Amino acid sequence: MKIALLGYGKMGKVIERIALERGHEIVLRKDEFNTYDGLSTADVAIDFSVPSAAVSNISASFNANVPVVSGTTGWLEHYDEMIALCNETKGGFISSSNFSLGVNIFFGLNEYLAKIMKQFDSYKVSMEEIHHIHKLDAPSGTAISLAQGVIENSNYANWTMEEAKANEIQIEAKRIGEVPGTHTVNYDSAIDSIEIKHTAHNREGFALGAVIAAEWLAGKQGIFSMKDVLNLQ
Numbered sequence: 697m698k699i700a701l702l703g704y705g706k707m708g709k710v711i712e713r714i715a716l717e718r719g720h721e722i723v724l725r726k727d728e729f730n731t732y733d734g735l736s737t738a739d740v741a742i743d744f745s746v747p748s749a750a751v752s753n754i755s756a757s758f759n760a761n762v763p764v765v766s767g768t769t770g771w772l773e774h775y776d777e778m779i780a781l782c783n784e785t786k787g788g789f790i791s792s793s794n795f796s797l798g799v800n801i802f803f804g805l806n807e808y809l810a811k812i813m814k815q816f817d818s819y820k821v822s823m824e825e826i827h828h829i830h831k832l833d834a835p836s837g838t839a840i841s842l843a844q845g846v847i848e849n850s851n852y853a854n855w856t857m858e859e860a861k862a863n864e865i866q867i868e869a870k871r872i873g874e875v876p877g878t879h880t881v882n883y884d885s886a887i888d889s890i891e892i893k894h895t896a897h898n899r900e901g902f903a904l905g906a907v908i909a910a911e912w913l914a915g916k917q918g919i920f921s922m923k924d925v926l927n928l929q
Contacts, residue, residue: 697914699907700724700738700762702753703745707767710903711742718907726753736760740788740910747771747832754778754789763788763917765910767795767902769837779919788916790925793837795905799879800922802894806842806881809892810849819883819890821846822860826870826878834869838879843867846881876902 697720701708704727712722724734724741728749735741741757743750747770757764758781766789775791782789794800813819825839835857843855843865853863860866876896883890896902905922912925923929 697721697911698723698737698739699910700726700735700741700757702726702741702743702757703749703768705744707744707899707903710899711744711906714900714903715907720907732756732760735762738762740765740914742906742910743768744906751778755781758782758785758787761785761787763913764790765906765913766791767906769793770833782919786917788913788918788920790909790913790920790922792909792922793841794902795909795922796896796901797905797908797926798901799838799894799896800905800926800928802879802892803841803845804928805892807845807849809881809890810846813883814850818885818887820885821852822866822868822882822884824868824870824880824882826872826875828874828876829871831871834871835867836869836877836879838877839867839869842879842881
C-alpha cells in the first residue's frame with residue numbers, strides 16, 4: 697500500500713517506521729517546507745500534522761481522490777466542511793482524537809460505565825488528562841471524546857475547564873514533561889470513588905492504530921470511525 701504522510705514530526709516518523717515494517721511504501725512526507733507532490737499516487741493519506749494545517753491536508757487529499765486517516769486535533773470547527781467535501785468527492789474518511797487500540801477500548805468502557813452511573817446521581821464525574829508540554833490544544837481531543845461519550849449516555853449536558861455546574865463535566869488538562877498521554881475518568885461521591893484510567897507508555901500505540909486504520913480504509917468510500925475498524929459497534 698502507498699501511503700502519504702501529512703505531517704512529518706515525531707508521530708509522522710513513528711508512523712513511517714511502523715508502516716515500512718508492515719510492508720508499505722511512503723510516497724510523500726509532507727511538512728511545512730514541501731508541496732503535495734506525490735499525493736495523487738497514494739492509496740491513503742495519514743494526517744498527523746498541526747491544527748492550522750489539517751484542513752488543507754485533508755482537503756488536498758479528498759481533491760486528489762485519496763482517502764484520509766486524520767489524527768490531528770484542534771481543528772474540529774471545520775469538521776462539517778470536511779465531511780461535506782468528503783461526500784462531494786466520494787472520498788473515504790476516518791477522523792479520531794486517538795487511534796490507540798487501547799484508548800478505543802477505553803472509549804467503549806467509558807460509555808458503558810456512564811450508562812451504569814446514570815442512575816446514581818450521588819456520584820459526580822470529572823476528568824483529568826496529562827500530556828507532554830509540546831501539545832498545542834487543551835483539553836486533548838481524547839478527553840473531549842471521553843466527555844462526549846459520557847454526555848451521550850448520561851444526564852450531563854456539557855464539559856468545561858472551569859468549575860463545573862451540576863450538569864457539566866470538569867476536565868483538568870495538565871502539560872508535564874514528555875508524557876505521551878494519560879486520561880482518567882473519576883466518579884466521586886461522599887462515600888467512595890470509582891476511577892478508570894488509560895496510560896500510554898509511548899507513541900507506538902497511536903501510530904500502529906493509525907496504520908491499521910489506513911489499511912482498513914484503503915479502497916473504501918464513506919465516513920467511518922475506529923469502532924468500524926475494530927468492530928466495536
